[in-house]
Amino acid sequence: MCETCSSGEYYNGVSSECKLCPKNTFTTSGAADINGCEACAEGGHSQPGTSYCDHCLSGKFYNQLSNNCELCPKNTFTISGARDINGCEACAEGGHSQPGARFCDQCLTAKYYDEISNECKLCPKNTFSITGANDISxxxxxxxxxxxxxxxxxxxxxxxxxxxxxxxxxxxLCLDTFTRVGVEYGADGSCTCTFDNMKGSCIDVYEEVDNLTLSTTLGTLKIEPGYWRTGGTSIDVRECPVAEACVGGNGTDYCREGHDGPYCNLCADGFAKDPFLLCQSCNTTATSVVLSILFDLVLVGLLFGVGVLLKRNKAVYKRLKNGVKIISMGFQITASLPAVAPALPLPETSKEVVTTIQFFNADIFQLVSAGCISAGFNYFDRLLMVTLPIFLFCSALVLAGRKSKSNGSRFFDAAMAVLYLTLPTITTTVFGVFSCDTLDDERSMLRADYR
Known part of the structure; x- marks a missing residue:
């Protein structure tokens, strides 16, 4: 007669006996072999040799040691219950859950779950979270x-x-060479360069420009006093030979009143340069020009007459001759200081002395404001007016000396005195022809006359 295994058992052909179905399987009427022990459905569990499966509720798993359904750990979940702890699925990145959860809550991007407050909080500064985080780590x-x-x-x-x-x-933070837009570092925390070169890029701030103005462009760039540039599109900022002539600013306001042209080195109409190369308002008339020229001629005549008288007393003449030369040369050098070193600072009293002794240079353009009489004077006109009259006058003296048998040496001495007196002015004017300057707008001109 055939025997049937009981519920929860299967027949083992090797041992020819009924054995218990394994853990987490069951059979309601016994099974012919182990394959007849059916596995528990998802979330179900059973002891060996049972005819049915027990089922843990959502959020729980079966603990075989305690033979109880227990809560899935924190940050795990199970929808249908689990037969063991491995069935409690971990929350996805950024998800979190309390023990015994059937699903995970999810913090949004840039947040993390704070267990103490049981809420999602923002990630701290200089940290990030792409999908949200289970905790602050x-x-x-x-x-x-x-x-x-x-x-x-x-x-x-x-x-x-x-x-x-x-x-x-x-x-x-903005780089040192750039200026910040706005007062505070807000959402629009961008920097702009102090000025750009009209090509979409930035250039470091020069010492010659104002780097304190916000959002400055090349066109509105402010030049510091003592500097100049050719125009609003130029990045070539140059130092002015006469610092006081350049007052800085932007646009057409680089020059002091009365000054104009490159480096603010030309005088506007109605102005003429003083001994310190600053343009002053004209107060000269044609009469004053003529009187100044006559004064110089009378002065030369007086010096010539004094020389003739002194020659009669040779002892006195020898003692005074070299002394007068040294004093005259000293006055000439002092009178030439503004033209040779315009940046040299002088006290006001010294400036008055320099202005007073200008006649020692015998320069008509310093003695009178000749530029006020004719606005058309350029450097070549100046060159002719400084050199040609002296050449003609000295030539006349030499010719007169050659014709005079008794006083020939006196005429030669007079010619040498005139050349000695005018030497600084003539040499400075002549050598000024050879020094040129090229600006960034490709203009090339004499440094002595930027016309």
Missing amino acids: GCKPCANPGEYADVGSGYCKVCQQYMEFSETDQKC
Whole structure:
């Protein structure tokens, strides 16, 4: 007669006996072999040799040691219950759950779950979370040098152009050569260069320009006093030979009143240069020009007459001759200081002395404001007016000396005295022809006359 295994058992052909179905399987009427022991459905569990499966509720798993359904751990879940702890699935990245949860809650990007307050909080500054985080350790720090993240960021950012990240201040700061837009570091925390070259890029701030004005462009760039540039599109900022002539600013306001042209080195109509190369308002008439010329001629005549008288007393003449030369040369050098070294600072009293002794240079353009009489004077006119009259006058004296048998030496001495008196002015004027300057707008002109 055939025997049937009981519920929860299967027949083992090797041992020819009924054995219990394994754990987490069952059979309601016995089974012909082990394959007849059916596995428990998802979430079900059973002891060996049972005819049915028990089922843990959602959020629980079966603990074989305690033979009880227990809560799935924190940050895991199960929808239908689990036969063991392995069936409690971990929450996805950014998800979180309390023990015994059937599903996970999810913090949004840039947030992490705070267990104490049981809420999602923003990731701290300079950390980020792409999908949300289970806890604060899931807010990852920025990995690369120079990167930063604001509070509650889903990614790290690189400082904007012309900025760098400050480890001390923990924020992006403008480079030293650039000026910040706005007063505070807000959402629009960008920097603009102090001025750009009209090509979309920035240029470092020069010492010659005002770098305190915000959002300055090349066209509105302010030049510091003592400097000049050719125009609003030029990045070539140059030092003025006469610093007081250049008052700085922008646009057409680089020059002091009465000054104009390159380096503010020309005088406007109605102005003429004083001994210190500053343009002063004209107060000269044709009569004063003629009187000044006559004064110089009378002075030369007096010096010539004194020389003739002194020659009669040779002892006195020898003693005074060299002394007068030294004193005269000293006065000439002093009178030439403004033209030779215009940047040399002088006390006001010294300036008055220099102005007073200009006649020692015998320069008609310093003695009178000849530019006020004719606005058309340029450097070549000056060259002719300084050299040609002296050449003709000295030539006349030499010719007169050759014709005079008794007083020939006196005429030669007079010619030498005139050349000696005018030598500084003539040499300075002649050598001024050879020095040229090329501006960034491709204009080339004499340094002595920027016309």
